Amino acid sequence: MNSNAPSSSSGGPGSADSSAPRRNSKRPKYSKFTQQELPACKPILTPGWVISAFLLVSIVFIPIGVASLFASRDVVEIIDRYETDCIPLASRNDKVRYIQSPGDKTCNRTLTVPKNMKQPIYVYYQLDNFYQNHRRYVKSRSDEQLKKLNSESDVSACKPEDYVNGSAIVPCGLIAWSLFNDTYGFSRNNQQLTVNKKGISWKSDRDHKFGKNVYPKNFQSGILIGGAQLNSSIPLSEQEDLIVWMRTAALPTFRKLYGKIEVDLQANDVIQLTLGNNYNTYSFNGKKKLVLSTTSWLGGKNDFLGIAYLTVGGLCFFLAIAFTIVYLVKPRRLGDPSYLSWNRNPGGH
């Protein structure tokens, strides 16, 4: 092109104003961030790191596992399955009718304490094949109503257990309706063991979730009676059985606290159990169990946690050993350029 091209080529309307200041404004500003040069730590997995990491895990995990196992071993547990035994022999062909028929369904059982049990001894009932986690069931409650006096009619979520004869049920919903109603009474050597039913629920539930001035209303007054009745003169915040029950369980097999026995039990003590077998699990072949259990710092009897810790710890130890052996047998000098791909296959230049 001709030699005045540069002057003319920058011409043309619109581009004439491309003067120096505008140019400079287009220049990216230098900063470590925009240039992707921020200081960074670039850890790399050296054999040392790998082996020490595995060793560290095993060193931490194995003691935890052992401690967990010990804790679990200290827990004493008595489990009594009673759903069949508590049906009179005559009714065993049609358990459902038996349980649905009115009348006294008391059942007496004896339990033997295998080992010394320190107080507090927790009393649980355990249900099986009971889907408290079914979506229809879980949704069927109204937290609003449980908490506030004037939200009584907030029962939209509670279907189909929302109204009876046109007035709202408190507490509404399937969960409350199906409240567990077996009762347990314990005695040792003909001496009553008190079951403390206070403080079995979360404090926050009692204080904030269940209203102190909300009383049961129209509860279990429909045609179908689900589970337990509630004393309509006691506010919901003190109905601890209900509060525990309302915490739906995650799995179809679950335990819930019934109460606490606050005396120590000795090994080989024989405990008389007076059981009101009222709850219908027979329709769906659910088991019912009574559980007496002490706890450790970890909670109930739980061998699995300890075993899992030991397994993982052991595996890490094995890996650490394996890597060590491998490094001793076939060491690779770190950063050895002969492993670079272009050195490994000489064909690739």
Place this chain on the structure above:
Amino acid sequence: MARGRIRAKLRRSSLYTFRCVQPDAAEAEAPHEFQGPGYSRLVHCNQPSLHRKKPLKYCSNYISTTKYNIITFIPKAIFEQFRRVANLYFLLTAILSLTPVSPFSPVSMIAPLAFVVGLSMAKEALEDWRRFVQDMKVNMRKAGVHKGDGVFGHKPWMKLRVGDVVKVEKDQFFPADLLLLSSSYEDGICYVETMNLDGETNLKVKRALEVTLPLDDDVTFKDFTGTVKCEDPNPNLYTFVGNLEYDRQIYPLDPSQILLRDSKLRNTTYVYGVVIFTGHDSKVLQNATESPSKRSRIEKQTDKIIYILFSILVLISLISSTGFAVKSKFQVPDWWYLKPEEPSSIFNPEKSALTGFFHLITALILYGYLIPISLYVSIEVVKVLQAMFINQDIHMYDEETGTPAQARTSNLNEELGQVDTILSDKTGTLTCNQMNFLKCSIAGTAYGMRASEIELAAEEQMAIDLDGQDPEISSNPIHRNSAHGSWENRKSGSGASEIELETVITSKYEKDQKPMIKGFGFEDSRLMNGNWLKEPNSGAILLFFRILALCHTAIPELNEETGSFNYEAESPDEGAFLVAAREFGFEFCKRTQSSIFVRERYTAPEKPIEREFKILNLLDFTSKRKRMSVIVQNEDGEILLLCKGADSIIFDRLSKNGRMFEEATTKHLNEYGEVGLRTLALAYKKLEETEYSAWNNEFIKARTSINGNREAMLERLSDMMERELILVGATAVEDKLQKGVPQCIDKLAQAGLKIWVLTGDKMETAINIGFACSLLRQGMKQICITMNTDTLAQDSKEAVKEYVLMQITKASQMIKLEKDPHAAFALIIDGKTLTHALEDDMKHQFLNLAVDCSSVICCRVSPKQKALVTRLVKEGTGKVTLAIGDGANDVGMIQEADIGVGISGVEGMQAVMASDFAIAQFRFLERLLVVHGHWCYKRIAQMICYFFYKNIAFGLTLFYFEAFAAFSGQSVYDDWYMLLFNVILTSLPVISLGVFEQDVSSEICLQFPALYQQGPKNLFFDWYRIFGWMGNGLYSSLIIFFLNIIIFYDQAFRAGGQTADMAAVGTTMFTCIIWTVNCQIALTMSHFTWIQHLFVWGSITTWYLFLLLYGMMSPIYSGNAYQILIEALAPAPIYWSTTLLVTIACNLPYLAHISFQRSFNPMDHHLIQEIKYYKKDVEDRHMWTRERSKARQETKIGFTARVDAKIRQLRGRMQKKHLLGGPAVVMSPS
């Protein structure tokens, strides 16, 4: 009247334009006959007000390239958004979430979708706004318009109407398609640069009709009226049919009267024209095609993964719904606590099939976490940020033009890391399209001291490569010892060579900064300042300079500021010759119809003598003739034929006594060619008066003959004349490569990329550039596929095709039979041949051949062919192609290629507008690909893999839980947990992975180009890896779910005897997930800045913080999660120990896997990380440089390959000597 006569005379002559081989324009033309559809346009010249009403109301000159306007934006953009299948799916789930079928609250489904769609729409809006601003800039440009009564005033472009008379001044763009009426030249010609239309930089001549010539003043337009009838708007740039009715007469119009919008007036002071097509009717806008939206390979592969996941989703949903239906039918009627006797629409044991169907929808929504909506958001965000880094990269900022790199679309960032073939334009991309007269050889003596850029660059490269060079020697056991020895010797010298290198570079820059005359890089005191008179061959030198000054077709133009002349030449070479002649003291200053005036100032520099040379004939340059000549008569009456042309052509035509300097000149020409200079040979011959007049008579006769073989006759006559020449010398012109081009090509070649050059240039030029860029070298076997000129004319198409096919097969066989592993082939093909080679039945053979060759150069290709070649490579090899170009002629290929890169900063914006990335210089391509491409590829690949892992690990736990919840659609987690999982709790770490991860630093990427191959080989996103990550996700989900379930099964989880309810189990499980996926990403990352630390560990902290805050909200909102952390979980040791156990157990296999892989099968970047980590690169500099030089793909192009070839050649010779001379010779790689 007198004036008119002069004009007529001028017109008959061939002033300014060279038409001795063209027919005279005097042939009378009849007006075009046309009617009917397609030719309905009627333009009333100078009466724009007549165009206010239909049907003459044409579109305004307002242009808009925006997709939306304010009103259409919302509906159109929303429609665009929901055309994406994924979004449609999410929309569907969001709508369904409004029904009771949904397991989640509607907000949790609608909010993320609104966010995603909103974000994409905002991006759209921003892009559209930018387009609008750009349009307005164009629309607001000012043009001089006739306002009536002969007064012209300025108006913005968009206000122009059809029929307006406009005046366009020099170097302005035409605001619309105009009919040329007159120009500042008396004969109504004007010069137009059509760079923006077709990428051609040479000027085109447009010519006004004779009748309109008098309209050359503002005042004359006072009463001017006329009517144009012409074709309707169409996209053909080179055709135009119309008639002008003026003074009650009808004149035909053809394309040479039409000035197209966006081309530029050059070399002409002003023109007047009538607006014919405005705005979107103009040809250039009719040509504009909407750029296709491109998607990267990773994105396409991601789609496949999504399909797989969708199948899994449907499968598990089917399992769930079947399970639900079966349970509902057989078991649920007994579950009195659900009151089955009072069914609802979605829970009806009586109609289990219907319930099952409803449940299918529920399940599809519930497990929707497998296909995360957030994946799209995150990828979008990450890509925008990556693009920002590309835009901000200071190393890709061009100081000269002030343009930074620009990622115009962020969709293709990761594709940059997978490029296999680069298709490059030549002019403006590889070269500056600026010729530099650098050397010459006159009468067998070589002049010119300055080294060409290629020489300099080669030197530089040699310096680098010899330092720690020679992989072959080291791999060759025989020579290993000697090689080692020499390395040790050089150890101390490696620093020195770098210093040397620096001086080479700095000295080069200094030279560049010297005020230099454009086009003239010659430096030799023997010829400058009249010193040539003292040279022995001063006569030949004089002749040489005269040929330079006379044998051309250029027009001089006085630059008023400097007082010197500039030249408007058809080719940049010619311009360089004239500048050179001027500098030597032969200033071409004036051209008239018959003479050229040259100011010669060699005798007395102060007082130049103006000599007149009569131009008797001019034999034009054509690509077929490859030469041009002028026949001049000087003031003494001597008649000379001056000729310049391709050396081979000239040498064939020398007379016996004209071959005096042939040998020396040939030698020089070879040297010049080798360093990448374009050469031409110059020759002359003296003619006798009689001899000339005899020939001239013949010539005139031939010219005026009207029969068909006029061309052939003229050809034969020219040929007759251009014989028996006497060689004077040769010129060497440097087609200036852009800065850093050879180095960049070398690096790209080392990174394993194939480079094809597609150029509209002549074959010779292309080959020269090929040499200059080291795409070609001596010793490379060139396969030229061309069409024999003889066969062209008479043979049928089939025969020609046959011929081309034969050449291709022959070449393929030759390559197959080649035994030497180092043999390199170059394929050179021209446009005409390419038309045949690109036909369906032959293209695959052609492609196979091309793929086997190390370099491919296609010359004389049209824009369309560029696009076709690109498509062929893209579809034929199935690999990623990148096209780079600067001109409008590259638009097709830029749009066709997987990635289009435009060179910005130069004038034409078409290429940039069509491109996906715009860079200012070719050399930035290296950084764009090798650094940003590499990073982005790895980042996106890792990010997507991780994303799937994360969502599988999370989503499947939902499914497992269903099996324990009677498939009822209940989730174990709180709705809020799930909502926040993708939105807050795990999004930032993965974005930081996608934005900040660096496996190696940018310097190392550049130093080890071989690392780039990880992308094209797709090492980080192959199915093996994807399934690995999915498997990892599956494993994690199993561990997380079952460990938690077993631990929290039925036992008390606290010393207080409380058993875990669903909230406690769900929260613990979720804690485990948060820890697991965040630790996993920490293991995946190799580069932690404070940002990564903040995000990864911050996410985990956020989770606890959220839990705390959520637990503090009223139980009406938080439900069973009320105070869950403080009261229930935090005091329980089992909560913490479960978290620890699950986190470690989930990450253990991955840790073991990467440790194992690193120990036994380390990848290149692992080793380099180690070397860097132990600072071995500093301690053992020598090893570092050696590995750097080895870290490249086998390549046969680029400097390095050139140097290698040279060394091989040397060694070959050495070995021969060795054999002959005994074993005493010690090899040295240098």
